[in-house]
Amino acid sequence: MGSLRILGKRETRMKPESNPQLYACVHAPEFPLQALRRLRPELHSEALAILEGRPPIETVCSLNTHALKKGTTRGMTRLEAESIDGLRLLARSEECESAARSIFLESAANFSPRMEASCHGTSRSCILDITGTVRLFGPPEMLAERLRTALAAAGFRVSIAVSANFHAARLKAAASRGITVIPPAQEAASLARLPIALLDLAPDHAETFATWGIQTLGALAALPPVELIARLGVHAEELHHLACGSLSHTFQPIEAEFSLKEFMDFETPVDQSDSLLFVAARMIDCLVARASARALSLASLEMHMMLAGGQQYRRIVRPAIPATDRKFLLKLLQLEIAAHPPQAPVQSLTLTAEAGQSSQMQLGLFAPQMPEPSRLDVTIARLKAIAGEDRVGSPVLEDTHRPGSFRMENFSIAGHAAQHAHTASTPCAAPSTQRMVLRRMRPPVPVRVELQAMKPVAFRENERCFKITAAYGPWKTSGNWWSTDGWNAEEWDILAESTDGASIACLLVNSTESDNAEATLHYNLTNWQLEAIYD
Amino acid sequence: MPSATALRLQIEHALERRFPAALTPTPRTIRDCAATGIPAVDKLLDGGFPVGAISEITGPASSGRTSLALSFLAQRSQEERVCAWVDADDTFDPESAAAGGMDLQKLLWIRCRTTSGPANTNSLAHLEQALRATDLLLQAGGFGALVLDLAAAPPENGYRIPLTTWFRFRQAADRTRCSLLVLARSPLAQSSAAVVLECAPACSATRSQTVLTGYSYQLRSGRQRFAPTISGERKPPASTWAASASWEREKRA
Numbered sequence: 001m002g003s004l005r006i007l008g009k010r011e012t013r014m015k016p017e018s019n020p021q022l023y024a025c026v027h028a029p030e031f032p033l034q035a036l037r038r039l040r041p042e043l044h045s046e047a048l049a050i051l052e053g054r055p056p057i058e059t060v061c062s063l064n065t066h067a068l069k070k071g072t073t074r075g076m077t078r079l080e081a082e083s084i085d086g087l088r089l090l091a092r093s094e095e096c097e098s099a100a101r102s103i104f105l106e107s108a109a110n111f112s113p114r115m116e117a118s119c120h121g122t123s124r125s126c127i128l129d130i131t132g133t134v135r136l137f138g139p140p141e142m143l144a145e146r147l148r149t150a151l152a153a154a155g156f157r158v159s160i161a162v163s164a165n166f167h168a169a170r171l172k173a174a175a176s177r178g179i180t181v182i183p184p185a186q187e188a189a190s191l192a193r194l195p196i197a198l199l200d201l202a203p204d205h206a207e208t209f210a211t212w213g214i215q216t217l218g219a220l221a222a223l224p225p226v227e228l229i230a231r232l233g234v235h236a237e238e239l240h241h242l243a244c245g246s247l248s249h250t251f252q253p254i255e256a257e258f259s260l261k262e263f264m265d266f267e268t269p270v271d272q273s274d275s276l277l278f279v280a281a282r283m284i285d286c287l288v289a290r291a292s293a294r295a296l297s298l299a300s301l302e303m304h305m306m307l308a309g310g311q312q313y314r315r316i317v318r319p320a321i322p323a324t325d326r327k328f329l330l331k332l333l334q335l336e337i338a339a340h341p342p343q344a345p346v347q348s349l350t351l352t353a354e355a356g357q358s359s360q361m362q363l364g365l366f367a368p369q370m371p372e373p374s375r376l377d378v379t380i381a382r383l384k385a386i387a388g389e390d391r392v393g394s395p396v397l398e399d400t401h402r403p404g405s406f407r408m409e410n411f412s413i414a415g416h417a418a419q420h421a422h423t424a425s426t427p428c429a430a431p432s433t434q435r436m437v438l439r440r441m442r443p444p445v446p447v448r449v450e451l452q453a454m455k456p457v458a459f460r461e462n463e464r465c466f467k468i469t470a471a472y473g474p475w476k477t478s479g480n481w482w483s484t485d486g487w488n489a490e491e492w493d494i495l496a497e498s499t500d501g502a503s504i505a506c507l508l509v510n511s512t513e514s515d516n517a518e519a520t521l522h523y524n525l526t527n528w529q530l531e532a533i534y535d
Numbered sequence: 536m537p538s539a540t541a542l543r544l545q546i547e548h549a550l551e552r553r554f555p556a557a558l559t560p561t562p563r564t565i566r567d568c569a570a571t572g573i574p575a576v577d578k579l580l581d582g583g584f585p586v587g588a589i590s591e592i593t594g595p596a597s598s599g600r601t602s603l604a605l606s607f608l609a610q611r612s613q614e615e616r617v618c619a620w621v622d623a624d625d626t627f628d629p630e631s632a633a634a635g636g637m638d639l640q641k642l643l644w645i646r647c648r649t650t651s652g653p654a655n656t657n658s659l660a661h662l663e664q665a666l667r668a669t670d671l672l673l674q675a676g677g678f679g680a681l682v683l684d685l686a687a688a689p690p691e692n693g694y695r696i697p698l699t700t701w702f703r704f705r706q707a708a709d710r711t712r713c714s715l716l717v718l719a720r721s722p723l724a725q726s727s728a729a730v731v732l733e734c735a736p737a738c739s740a741t742r743s744q745t746v747l748t749g750y751s752y753q754l755r756s757g758r759q760r761f762a763p764t765i766s767g768e769r770k771p772p773a774s775t776w777a778a779s780a781s782w783e784r785e786k787r788a
Contacts, residue, residue, distance in 0.1 A: 368616045369712065371677030379675040383645055386664050386671075391646040395629035395639050406629045411643045413617060434573055434778040435635040436750055437602040439626040439687070472747045493747040493780075503736045505597045505750055532628065534750060535601040535686070 020184065024128045024144060024162045026108055026151065027173035031124040032062040032092050035100035038155030039264055039282050043088070047072070049081055052092040061092060062122045090267065095348070099263040100156075102256070103290065107154045109256040110293055111137065111147050116252050118170065120200075127170060129251060130162070144179040153289065163187060168245035171198050171217070187245025192218025199242055205232060217243040260287050260298070260353035269308045269345030273337050276346060281330050283351045288324050291355050297322030299356025301329060303336070307344040315340060320373040320412055322356030328374045335381035339389065370413050380411060401479055402487055403531075404440055436534045438507065444529035449508065456492060456508065461530055466496035466504065474510070487511075491531070505534035566729075569680070569714055571603060572610040575776040576732075579756055583607070584716065585729045587709045588760075589701065591717045594734030596686075599752030600718045602635070602778045603734070604682050607716065609636040616679025619643040619672050623665035624658075624687040634781035643672075662692050666700060673707035673715065681708075686718040693723045701727035722757065731757035737775055749779035 028034055032050045037043045047066035051058040058078040070084050081089055105126060108115060114129035130143060137143040140162040151158050161172035163182040168191060172180050175194045182190045194217045196209055208231075214220050220243040228236045241247035262283040270276050284301075291298055299322040305313040317332045371379070383392045393408040450458040458467050473492035480486040489511040496504050509531040543558050550557045570583040577583050584590045584607060592600045608618045609632075618641060620627055625646045633639055647664040662685065669683050685693055701724040708715045717724060722731050737751040755773040 368614060368679065369677050370617060371675055375675050376677065379671050380643075382671055383668055386667055387645050387647055393644065394642055395627075395632075395644055397629060397633060397639070404628065404630065408644075434602060434606055434776065435631065435781050436778045437605050437631040437635060438628040439596075439601055440628045442625045470747075472745060495747070502595055503597060505736070505747070533596050535597055535599065 020131070021164055022129075022131050022133075022140065022162065023164070023166050023169045024111075024130045024140065024147065024160060025169035025173035026126045026128070026147060027159045027161075027170075028104060028124045028151075028156050029159070029174075030062045030064060030122055031100070032097055032122055033064055033090075034156055035097045036090055036093060036265075037064075038100055039262070039279065039286070041282075047084075047087045048090060049076075049087055050090050050092050051078055051081070058091075091265075093263075093265040095263050095350075096265050099261055102259060102261070103154055103286070104151070104156055105254075105256040106258060106290065107150050107156075108147065110150060111143065114251065114253045115256070117254055120174070123174065125170060125173065127166060129253070140181050141179065144181065148179060154286065163190075163245070165245050165247070166249035166251070167242055167247045171242070171245075174198060182245075188218075188221055188243075191243065191245050192216060192221065194218075196220055196243075199239060201239070202235075205235075205239070208232065258294070258355075260291060260355055262286055262351045263348065264350075265348045266346065269347050271345040273334070273341065276337065276349065277330065277334055279349060280333055280351065281326065283349070284326050284329050284333070287351060287353045288326055288329070291353065292324055294355070295358060296355040297324045297358050298329060298353045300354040301333065302352045302354075303333065304350040304352065305342055305346045306348045307342055308347055309344050311344055313342045313346070319377050322358065323374055324358075325374060328378065331378050332381055335378065335385060339381070339385045373413065376411075376413065401477065403477065403491070436505075438532040439535045440532045441530055444509065444531045447508065447528050447530050449510075449528040456494065456528075459494075459496070459508065459528070459530075464498055466498050468494055468496045470495040493534075506530060507532040507534070567712075569607070569614075570610055571607045573603065573606055573776050575774045576603060576754060579754060579774045580730060580732075580759070584714050586714050587712045588729035589705050589708060589715045589717060589724050589727055590730040590732070591719060591722050591724055591728045591757075592732050592734060593719050593721050593757070595720060595736070597736045597750070598734035599736070599750070599754075599776070599778065600686055600734050601684075602752075603732075604684075604716050604718055605632050605635050605637060607714075608632075608642070608680055608682065609638075611679040611714075612636075612638040612641045614679065615641075617641045617643065617677065618680045618682070619645065619678050620682045620684060621645045621647075621665050621668045621672070622684050623647050623661045624684070626687055627684065631781065643678075645672075658688055658692055659695075662688055662696070666696065669704065669715075670700075670707070673704060673711060673713060676711035676713070678711070678713050680714045680716065682716045682718065684718045685723070686720065688719070690720045693719055693721070696723060698725060698727070701725065728758060729760040733757045746782075747780055749777055751775055751777040 033048055036050065037048065047070050048064050049060045049067045049072050050062040052061040053059055056078065060072060060074055060076040060081055063072050063074065067087055070087055072081060072084055072087060078089065081087060101124060104124060105115070105117060108126045108128060112128040112130050112133060116127045118125045118127065130140070133143060137146060144160045144162055148158060148160055159173050159177050161169045161176065161180040161182065163169035163172065164184050165187050168182060168187040171191055171194060172182060175198055196215055196217060198217070201209070209220070220239065223240070225237065225240045228240055238247060264279050264283065287298060300316055300318045302316045303314065307313055315336050317336050319329070319332065323329060380392060390408055394411045395406045396409050398405040398407060445461060448460040449456045456468055456471050458465065471492050471494050474490035476490045478486070478488040481488070489509050492508045494506050494508050496506065498504065509529050511527050511529070547557050547559065566588070567586040568580070568582040568584060569586055570577050592603055594600050611618050613636070620642060622645060627644060629639060632642070645668045647661040647668070665683060665685065669681065672678060672681055704715060705727040722728065733755040735753040737753045753773060753775050
């Protein structure tokens, strides 16, 4: 008996919990307007109307409550809308809506991975399957509140309805404001007062219902279903179930694409960097918030601007380590724009970020001091603004025998800590003796050289004359003779004394080829150059 | 008979109005210093260049200023510290630096921009850029050593740098624990410099009649602000050191 009881308990535990199905519908009305207004908080108190269509046939497609109060209606032409005082007209932007839509879905996806998107007119809806999320987000009311707060932070004003029926949640969210939670088995009562226009009715059905005096979903639900089907056909059964809040639905989940992208289309071209940065600050805020929600940072930030005249402007800012500091990223952006200003006023701005792992570095107690990565980035950007883009960095020697060849690379300390750990046990071997160091003349200074028996004995640099006390050479060097950037020169290590008694050790280079040697027997006025000074 | 302590107190008390604590040596802060890697110079400087202070290396061309500065940077880079070279006239040679043991990955090189215009105007523009770059790097902090290379700049341009600039550099270097080396033809930082070394060429260390094998340099300490004064010991006022050509090592190997 005892073993049977235990078995019974195990069976009970293994039995999956039967959670009732629950949907939360997030409805964003006037989405074209919300998409444009999202990054511009100063427009929230203004009467706004969005125009779509090609000029001059433009009509109002979306508007806010302030515009409604002023008498604006959907479908109004531009001429009619312009006659309304205090109404601000904006052009509809598909790119802006696309970016806003992905952010809208991404924000909602933080609460449930299963969601379905729907679109009706200028409204956008997203229905989340929130079954079994009570332990994560609390009861449906709390989840809805948090969902609305998250979307408000992303710049969207939404209404939310929670119901056990997919369509009931969708219809209720579209018809109400704020948060509504429909109790189980109360769908019909909750939908009863909603206008029948919410249903996507065929024109003949709408006309029939109008003739019958059916104006609400409650009135439609009260009709006997068999007689309704007999008069209007099979489709009437679906309408009846919709009105009762009992129509079943096969959920078709979509996967929200995670792309850190923000877009802003300006009404008039912007030519001041301050104005541009003001908008960019808001965009960076949104990007940082979205990346932080996934415990990520911004590894790079790409600016893409459409300029007046059809030109494009594209720059990429890469911090040394992924960052979430808005001020720091904005400063990098500002310095980049200051170093490479756009050549024409800006019509639209797109910021695309690449996500990276969070910027946490393990610091060592005994590690030597290093520049703070974020501060170093700003410093290097400022240095580049002072000295030039390609004149700040770390030198890297080229794999060639050409004297003095190197290239500049970006200075980075990101790998130094790891390198320190790697090389701590095997430090680089320092030279046992001190080395003579060259100071290069860039460009080399032409000198007049006096020769005796093909050997330099004196040279003159500008007004200074030097008597050569020792000349070591010639050291002939050549290369790349097969291409246009070949070189062929002879080098001389020179010890000399000037007329005022100063000693100098230098490197003279004669780029004369052997064919011209006869011409350079005594003097060569053009090909001898002071290449470097030993110092 | 009064003891020596009592006698000293009595004398100090008598001279108090004119010379406070006349016979009591003032306590000195022991400054941290970093070795240059050249024994003769380290001996002359009591360990190396001071950390968090300005050191000036002055002298004419071919006096070993750059070799000395690069040797110091190479030592700092061996300690896994990052360094910076602010090059007012774009004369730094990365090949020489690498041959001297400098880890180029740990070196931030700022080549001041060449602008069109008269030579003197260019030189002043380079100088201004170099000073601004130095200021930024010192304020950023984290660099073990920073070289401000004004060795090719005319001295009259260097004298135009206000003393307040050097004072600011000194404060920033002290705060960020950065050794700031200034290469110039003559001393510029005046009282803000903790160390001033005067370099001069000595002779070539020729072992061969066909190849330049090395060069020796003279060194004199013009100023050492934090050097401890020990009675009875006179430091050598000058020193010499030698540098070999980069191919000399390969020959030995």
